[in-house]
Amino acid sequence: MKVSCSKALSLTLTAAAALSLLAGSAQAADKIKVGMLSTLSGPGAGLGVDIRDGFNLALKHSGGKFGGLPVEVIVADDQAKPDAAKQTADRLVKRDKVDFMTGVVFSNVMLAVGKPIFDSKTFYISANAGPSQYAGAECNPYFFNVAWQNDNLHEAVGKTVQDKGFKKAALLAPNYPAGKDALAGFKRYFKGQIVSEAYTPLSQLDYGAELSKMRASGADAVYIFLPGGLGVNFIKQFVGAGLSKDMTLFGPGFSADEDVIRAVGEPMLGMFNTSQWAHDMDNAANKRFVADFQKEYGRLPTLYASQGYDAARLMDAAVRDVKGKIEDKDAVRKALKAAKFDSVRGAFKFNTNQHPIQDYYLRVITKDAQGRITNRTLGTVFKNHADAYVGECKMP
């Protein structure tokens, strides 16, 4: 009995293995599989939802196909937890055998899922997270960031605060890799005095203690890097505590985009922030993206949505370039690097570390002609700006 049982089991296993082999070889030839691993629950969920929606809109624009091949998108929630995300990434690259991965919002999650993805020689197209590690010493042929390197938007704010003549800045960021990159980026261009610098846990939503430290520090400018729900809470509490009278609040686009504006409203008027993209940018690709995004989802897109959109456009261009021969990794990499598509942010190109060289803009939150509270682009902070870590990258 025991023998036949194990025999039957091994037979079944062999059959299953054979079937999965069959399935594997069939899929690679006739369709493109994309693993969309993003943050779809918790305070960071808004970011992941926008990346996913932007990606899906681009897919719709290209007729549900990349380079003429039908696309299957497998959506998974990383819960903003590195350990859970790593398991899911393993499943996506090993069982589902996806051709591309994208979607991760938070850099601590990115650093956890990077290794299994790169080891399996799957291309990761980052639509958000750009940890300094992957731009510098740990740069990898399979990692492309279509958005920015983490420091970049913060460098642009640092320069803005410096140029506007502020002398004393109080800084606040979440305690995780991108939070450290953020303040490093800000300090690279702000030369005044840092009177207070605090890192809070990524799960912290009550900033009472930090606000009173800021009040005591006597800063004239406050810089926060608090994405999504964190920023919503901070700005409400900042205004509630009456600090907005004495200090000017600055943030990267992450703390002042449509998701935060929708939740906070009026108190955000007049806040300066920086971005590589804005919904009022005047180019054909962007106009189509913004108009269709509003039609499809009934809200203005955020920079996250623009990044998700561009990630899909990049994949589309690369698959078209290699004529669907997705197994030829060298050719795909070359095609990705060429980035032959019209980005919604205007022209950009990849540096040797496969991160963008692009312009960064200053925006301000105002009421537009229709009376909506939203961002307006004021001008360019950096032209053709590269990240600070490219020198450390020895790309093979």
Add this chain to the structure above:
Amino acid sequence: MTGILVLEQSLNGLQFGLMLFLLAAGLTLVFGIMDMINLAHGSIYMVGAYLIASITAASGSFWLGLGGGVVATAALGAVLELSVLRRLYGRDHLSQVLGTFAILLMSNEAVRMIWGAQPLALNPPAALAGPVELLPGFSYPAYRLFIIAVGLAVALLLYLLVTRTRYGMQVRAGASNREMALAMGVDVRRLFTAVFALGAALCAVAGGLLGPLLAVQVGMGESILILAFVVIVIGGIGSIRGALLGAMLVGGVDTAGRTLIPLLFDQLMGPEAAANAGPALSSILIYVLMAAVLFWKPQGLFPAHG
């Protein structure tokens, strides 16, 4: 400037401590009187916050949301006690932990199914959204002051209820010696349901008041439940007075730790290192406090059992 910092921090600590007290009060009564470990207490807090946020969104009034949500949550607590928890009283602690943990997991998933995975927004009423100038040059958020006022009022009501009423006497009798209270003819079944519903209502008040400061989201109950357990262990299980004092201690230590320790580390070793060591040490501080209390007073500061 430092005077204002200390004052503002004390108010923050008081505000957080009072909210912890609302949670801990229900937990300590259930634990003390029914001898029941209720891990689902945090889930009631979460469901209460969701109900308040939903009613607020539907009616457009925070006050209506708060009132309706608290009543609905109390009813839900009573139903939960009558249908499920009642069966767990006679069991050992392991069964109670497993049973209520199952309720915790189920309510998390149920909330995810009903309301979705994204947090709900709950805004303070417009009248309380701005700052109030307490001293010249020092303004404090009106909403936090409101939380402090409600917390103090609820604490006072609870104190009167427990020390001055017949129900309160039965609750105290149950907490200090359950068998004797039973033998003296206290209707324990009805008392338990009432205590449980009261605990649920307090949870909802805390959830609704903290909602605008934090976020109404799945899993919000777990982190605060751990702190509530620390509070009742410090205060002495079953004791309302202990819960109040424990909550004040934990709230104060948490807030002080979050400001003073990073400040101290900042001066000792620079912001980079302080950023890593400061928050870690300040979150340990609460547990150091608990360990110290357990070392010198193993029964907690105000033990209820005679």
